[in-house]
Amino acid sequence: MTSSCHIQFSPSSALPSVPRVLSIAGTDPSGGAGTAADLKSITAAGGYGMSVVTALVAQNTHGVRDLHVPPADFLAAQLRAVSDDVTLDAIKTGMLGTAEIIATVAAWLDDLQPTILVVDPVMVATSGDRLLQPEAEQAMVAFCRRATVVTPNIDELAVLTGQPRAAAEDEALEQAARWSAETGVAVVVKTGHLDTLTVTNTWLSPDGARIAVPSTRVDTTSTHGTGCSLSSALATRLGRGDSPAAALAWATDWLHESITHGAALRVGSGHGPVDHGHRARRLQAAASSAPWLMPDAVPHLLETPAGLGAPRAGDDGHKVAVPAPALAPPGPWTAALWAAGAETNTAIADSDFVRALVDGSLPQHAFAFYLAQDALYLNGYARALAALAARSTDPASQVYWSQAATGALTEEAELHRGWLGTADHGALDPAPSPVTAAYTTFLLATALGEDRAVGVAAVLPCFWLYAQVGAALPAVPADHPYAAWLDTYRDPGFVTATEQALAQLEAEMAAASPAVRAAGARAFLTACRHELEFFDQALRIEPGGEAALPAAATNRPELAGSAR
Numbered sequence: 001m002t003s004s005c006h007i008q009f010s011p012s013s014a015l016p017s018v019p020r021v022l023s024i025a026g027t028d029p030s031g032g033a034g035t036a037a038d039l040k041s042i043t044a045a046g047g048y049g050m051s052v053v054t055a056l057v058a059q060n061t062h063g064v065r066d067l068h069v070p071p072a073d074f075l076a077a078q079l080r081a082v083s084d085d086v087t088l089d090a091i092k093t094g095m096l097g098t099a100e101i102i103a104t105v106a107a108w109l110d111d112l113q114p115t116i117l118v119v120d121p122v123m124v125a126t127s128g129d130r131l132l133q134p135e136a137e138q139a140m141v142a143f144c145r146r147a148t149v150v151t152p153n154i155d156e157l158a159v160l161t162g163q164p165r166a167a168a169e170d171e172a173l174e175q176a177a178r179w180s181a182e183t184g185v186a187v188v189v190k191t192g193h194l195d196t197l198t199v200t201n202t203w204l205s206p207d208g209a210r211i212a213v214p215s216t217r218v219d220t221t222s223t224h225g226t227g228c229s230l231s232s233a234l235a236t237r238l239g240r241g242d243s244p245a246a247a248l249a250w251a252t253d254w255l256h257e258s259i260t261h262g263a264a265l266r267v268g269s270g271h272g273p274v275d276h277g278h279r280a281r282r283l284q285a286a287a288s289s290a291p292w293l294m295p296d297a298v299p300h301l302l303e304t305p306a307g308l309g310a311p312r313a314g315d316d317g318h319k320v321a322v323p324a325p326a327l328a329p330p331g332p333w334t335a336a337l338w339a340a341g342a343e344t345n346t347a348i349a350d351s352d353f354v355r356a357l358v359d360g361s362l363p364q365h366a367f368a369f370y371l372a373q374d375a376l377y378l379n380g381y382a383r384a385l386a387a388l389a390a391r392s393t394d395p396a397s398q399v400y401w402s403q404a405a406t407g408a409l410t411e412e413a414e415l416h417r418g419w420l421g422t423a424d425h426g427a428l429d430p431a432p433s434p435v436t437a438a439y440t441t442f443l444l445a446t447a448l449g450e451d452r453a454v455g456v457a458a459v460l461p462c463f464w465l466y467a468q469v470g471a472a473l474p475a476v477p478a479d480h481p482y483a484a485w486l487d488t489y490r491d492p493g494f495v496t497a498t499e500q501a502l503a504q505l506e507a508e509m510a511a512a513s514p515a516v517r518a519a520g521a522r523a524f525l526t527a528c529r530h531e532l533e534f535f536d537q538a539l540r541i542e543p544g545g546e547a548a549l550p551a552a553a554t555n556r557p558e559l560a561g562s563a564r
């Protein structure tokens with residue numbers, strides 16, 4: 001036997017190991033900051049969270065009301081209780097509060113010598129309340145020298161470096177670079193507190209190397225605890241063995257989603273918390289193995305268009321509104337299919353993917369993944385269209401499907417030439433994702449193996465729903481990151497091709513038997529759902545791509561140069 005193995009499962013099918021991460025911080029009974037935020041963030045980032053409390057804080061989304069600091073001896077007892085028993089893969093410190101607390105934690109760290117220490121030098125809360133005694137600031141500054149990486153906001157960076165508050169990102173990066181070179185500690189510079197449209201987190205290494213992770217600013221007041229959450233997620237990903245670049249990209253991207261959905265939690269009336277659990281709930285919903293179509297979604301025999309019935313109420317019983325189709329159905333069968341697919345079509349229009357593509361906040365790695373899968377999809381789609389050409393007998397249909405197949409192959413070639421071939425858009429020739437493979441094999445199998453009308457119904461949503469997304473696109477500024485790509489949705493040739501496909505389906509459904517019509521309606525609705533999955537899949541891929549398993553946490557040359 002040789003060691004060659006021709007089937008390689010993607011590492012994403014294996015569960016990564018769970019880093020053991022300790023947060024040392026103050027409390028927030030309203031759950032948005034401090035130890036509560038840390039534990040939620042560590043869990044969200046894939047770690048096992050533990051918590052040592054430095055101070056009890058009576059606070060909510062409006063601010064801090066009162067503070068109680070237990071005796072330092074008791075803090076030391078908590079620290080020892082954990083470290084005597086549990087191996088810690090990463091430690092994160094947040095609110096330390098007093099010089100005595102700082103000294104207690106420092107003494108414990110002297111014994112422990114942890115591999116990863118992320119210090120969030122908490123000084124002032126979002127609400128403006130002090131969380132560190134002014135006389136303890138210099139002790140905190142000295143404490144930061146112990147860190148693997150520190151995560152100050154702009155104001156804390158000024159205290160750390162003894163400089164005036166930076167007015168712009170360049171100035172903050174300058175301050176941080178000088179301090180990092182002098183201390184040997186890496187810094188994450190966060191521009192959340194600056195008035196910029198893009199919020200950038202930049203990892204600065206003592207050797208001057210920089211890793212910048214930009215994200216779009218969310219217009220929200222739900223930013224209570226963002227600093228706690230970022231530093232905890234970062235510690236967890238580093239503890240898991242991620243490189244600084246991968247860890248920061250993951251933490252920033254996850255936090256962006258959490259901030260975006262924070263307001264919907266409706267927690268408090270001040271600066272609300274972020275939704276730490278949004279990503280987990282989204283992925284859990286996406287992983288459901290519930291069938292897409294219920295057995296009674298389409299009658300066994302479809303005699304008339306009305307047999308498809310009113311659009312079904314959603315899971316929560318709400319009535320489904322039918323969106324106006326941008327391209328009008330040419331007859332009653334396509335009109336009934338449009339109405340039957342309303343829920344899925346609305347879900348696509350409202351999807352996080354389409355929203356992020358349009359507002360420009362879609363992370364670059366998700367966009368690159370989407371483009372690469374789209375090229376693979378177009379190739380499979382072209383084969384299904386060519387199958388319909390082969391199965392057509394009237395000349396006009398033969399010409400139409402052949403041209404549609406050519407059109408899909410031309411688009412695929414343009415994707416490769418214009419987008420995927422550039423250094424910006426990542427790897428060439430990736431493998432199809434499970435979602436892409438399921439959709440393309442469904443199309444080809446339906447186009448080849450079912451009645452022709454059913455094949456035509458299966459390929460239709462790709463035309464119609466794409467045209468729908470294109471018609472709904474607002475004008476975007478020229479500096480929008482995806483402006484050029486969004487333009488491709490507005491191609492008038494595509495609109496004409498879609499109108500012709502609609503006419504084909506209307507004629508096929510009218511001529512088909514009731515049983516074939518029912519199969520056609522099922523194929524149409526199934527393809528609509530595949531479309532939703534296809535868009536959504538790009539938001540299920542980790543930054544750093546199709547994700548290698550974390551490197552072994554033992555040898556961490558990328559953290560070299562830091563004080564540890």
Ligand SMILES: Nc1ncnc2c1ncn2[C@@H]1O[C@H](COP(=O)(O)OP(=O)(O)OP(=O)(O)O)[C@@H](O)[C@H]1O
Nearest residue numbers: 126153190192193199217218223224225226227228
């Ligand atoms: N409005 C926003 N839009 C997008 N991202 C944001 C926004 N506000 C904060 N962030 C993210 O949160 C991170 C931390 O934010 P910030 O710089 O405000 O930290 P902080 O002041 O330490 O937080 P806090 O004191 O509220 O816990 C930022 O680096 C950024 O990734």
Ligand SMILES: Cc1ncc(CO)c(N)n1
Nearest residue numbers: 026027033034095125225
């Ligand atoms: C306990 C605690 N730590 C940190 C912050 C910063 O947001 C806060 N509000 N409360």
